[in-house]
Amino acid sequence: MLAGQKVVVVGGSSGIGFATAELAKREGADVVIASRNAERLKAAADKIGATAIPADVSSDESVANLFRACGPVDHVVVTAAQLRSGPFKSVAMEDVRATFDGKFWGAWRCARAADIRSGGSLTLVSGFLSLRPRPGSAIVSCANGALESLTRALALELAPVRVNCVSPGIVDTPIRAAMPEAARKDMLAKTxxxxxxxxxxxxxDIALQIHAFMRNGFATGSIVYLEGGGLVV
Ligand SMILES: NC(=O)c1ccc[n+]([C@@H]2O[C@H](COP(=O)([O-])OP(=O)(O)OC[C@H]3O[C@@H](n4cnc5c(N)ncnc54)[C@H](OP(=O)(O)O)[C@@H]3O)[C@@H](O)[C@H]2O)c1
Structure with a gap:
């Protein structure tokens, strides 16, 4: 379905980004994946036959270099994020700034730097904490909400490029690799x-929705909450 199209997945070495890149590759796209850890990125790219370009979304220059190297592309997906949150009154400002810088400004930088062909798409990834906050995660809720607003704004401003957002609930990916294995499994099973x-x-699950956004020419300004029904319980 994506034969002859170029797809860039920023955050493509792991989790949702990797699954998106793998599916795009299976559908015939020319796929570029980008993230910071060059070794992990190369291993992921080799696994699926993608091109690896190391990049850090918290740097203007790094993002500009990435998209300069890519040239014109059909679809860009931004999943990159490293979240550092904690109790609102005590979490370090350095941590909340870094979280917003990667997750929100990172997507902003990619949206500005990417040269997406007419009718192509940009897909951002927020998260259901924007609508269903939890204590200790205010900065993540804010970054997600801001990404959803950015999606709607860019759907107008970047048209005819289409801009959409998927907002996942809890997804079992390496994002929780720092948690002790038993506690992680227990939390995921209970959730x-x-x-x-x-x-x-x-x-x-999330990659499928991102692909729907790439392929559906009528989708723009859409935010899809994909959380296994987490917003209705
Ligand atoms: N998993 C969930 O439960 C869940 C729920 C809601 C929302 N989300 C959102 O979904 C997105 C993807 O999450 P995931 O679960 O797939 O996470 P993941 O498995 O940890 O993957 C994150 C990817 O982003 C890259 N990355 C992180 N910081 C970066 C930076 N500054 N510049 C470039 N690349 C960077 C990582 O590689 P490097 O570390 O090598 O750079 C990795 O490839 C995130 O935005 C996350 O907030 C996830």
Missing amino acids: GAGLPVGRVGVAE
Whole structure:
């Protein structure tokens, strides 16, 4: 379905980004993946036959270099984020600034630097904390909400490029690699059991929606909450 099209996945070495890149590759696209850790990025690119370009979304220059190297492209997906949150009154300002800088300004930088062909698409990834906040995660809620507003603004300003956003609930990816394995599994099992679908998400669930946004020429300014029913329980 994507034969002859060029797809760039920023954050493509892991989790949702990797699943998106893998699916795009299977559908015939020419795929570029970008992220910071060059070794991990190369290993991921080799696995699926993608091109690896190391980049850090928290740097204007790095993002500009990435998209200069890519040239004109058909679809850009930004999943890159490293989240550092904590209790509102005590979390370090350095941590909340870094979180916003990567997750929100990172997507902003990519949107500005990418040369997306007419009718192509940009897909951002927010997260359901924008609508369903939890104590200790205010900065993540804010970054997600800001990304959703940016999506709607850019759908107008960047047209005919289409701009959409997927907002996942809990998805089992390496984003929680720092958690002790037993606690992570327990949290995911309990969360999944409380959802109408009976499980947490896998990266491929979210990749499918990102692909729908790439392929559906009528989709722009859309925000899809994909959380296994987490917003209705
Ligand atoms: N998993 C969930 O439960 C969940 C829920 C809601 C929303 N989300 C959102 O979904 C997106 C993807 O999450 P995921 O679960 O797939 O996470 P992940 O498996 O940790 O992947 C994150 C990717 O982003 C890259 N990255 C991080 N900071 C970067 C930076 N400054 N510049 C460039 N690349 C960077 C990482 O590689 P390097 O570290 O090598 O740079 C990695 O490739 C994130 O925006 C996350 O907030 C996830």
